[in-house]
Amino acid sequence: MSFIIGIAGGTGSGKTTVVRKVIESLPKDEVAIIPQDSYYKDNSHLPIEERQEINFDHPRSLEFKLLIDHIKKLKEGKAVQQPIYSYLTCMRSEETIHVEAKKVIIVEGILILQNSQLRDLMDIKVYVDADNDDRLMRVIHRDLIERGRSVNKVLERYEKTVKPMHLQFIEPTKRYADVIIPQGGNNKVGIDLLSSMLEKKIHLGNE
Numbered sequence: 125m126s127f128i129i130g131i132a133g134g135t136g137s138g139k140t141t142v143v144r145k146v147i148e149s150l151p152k153d154e155v156a157i158i159p160q161d162s163y164y165k166d167n168s169h170l171p172i173e174e175r176q177e178i179n180f181d182h183p184r185s186l187e188f189k190l191l192i193d194h195i196k197k198l199k200e201g202k203a204v205q206q207p208i209y210s211y212l213t214c215m216r217s218e219e220t221i222h223v224e225a226k227k228v229i230i231v232e233g234i235l236i237l238q239n240s241q242l243r244d245l246m247d248i249k250v251y252v253d254a255d256n257d258d259r260l261m262r263v264i265h266r267d268l269i270e271r272g273r274s275v276n277k278v279l280e281r282y283e284k285t286v287k288p289m290h291l292q293f294i295e296p297t298k299r300y301a302d303v304i305i306p307q308g309g310n311n312k313v314g315i316d317l318l319s320s321m322l323e324k325k326i327h328l329g330n331e
Contacts, residue, residue: 138308
């Protein structure tokens with residue numbers, strides 16, 4: 125049976141860096157990653173103008189039912205077909221990614237601790253914390269490069285959706301976390317502790 129670890133935190137908190145550094149310390153063939161971002165609802169039925177205004181920080185934007193089903197299957201040792209989602213088109217690809225069950229499954233995303241059914245499937249829940257100013261700088265940098273948005277559009281989106289959604293839906297989920305890692309990817313001690321804990325789980329699973 126797979127060991128499920130959830131890694132949550134606000135947009136730009138450094139979750140991806142934490143996940144990358146944890147994975148680097150573990151055997152490659154023992155870990156699978158399930159990003160929440162792959163499970164945004166397909167919006168191909170909407171005009172492109174409406175798609176560009178989608179609030180990706182609200183729980184309604186996610187297909188939690190499919191994500192929960194996939195985590196259940198992986199936990200049971202079954203493979204799944206992970207969706208591929210594009211932020212540029214706000215649509216799902218017809219293609220999928222084949223994901224085999226591994227000893228450790230990392231579920232990563234801003235809203236993964238918001239859903240009680242999903243939380244119940246996790247063996248460890250982690251919240252990556254960061255100062256709001258640091259998060260804003262990372263969001264600006266990422267959205268300019270990866271999502272093709274202008275600085276004004278990024279700042280407008282931050283004020284209208286990212287900041288209020290963080291306060292309403294994401295920050296409160298910190299109370300569900302078993303482990304809190306302040307300052308994200310810069311917290312070497314927190315990452316090392318998390319990595320060593322997962323190494324032990326893998327080692328025990330191999331005995």
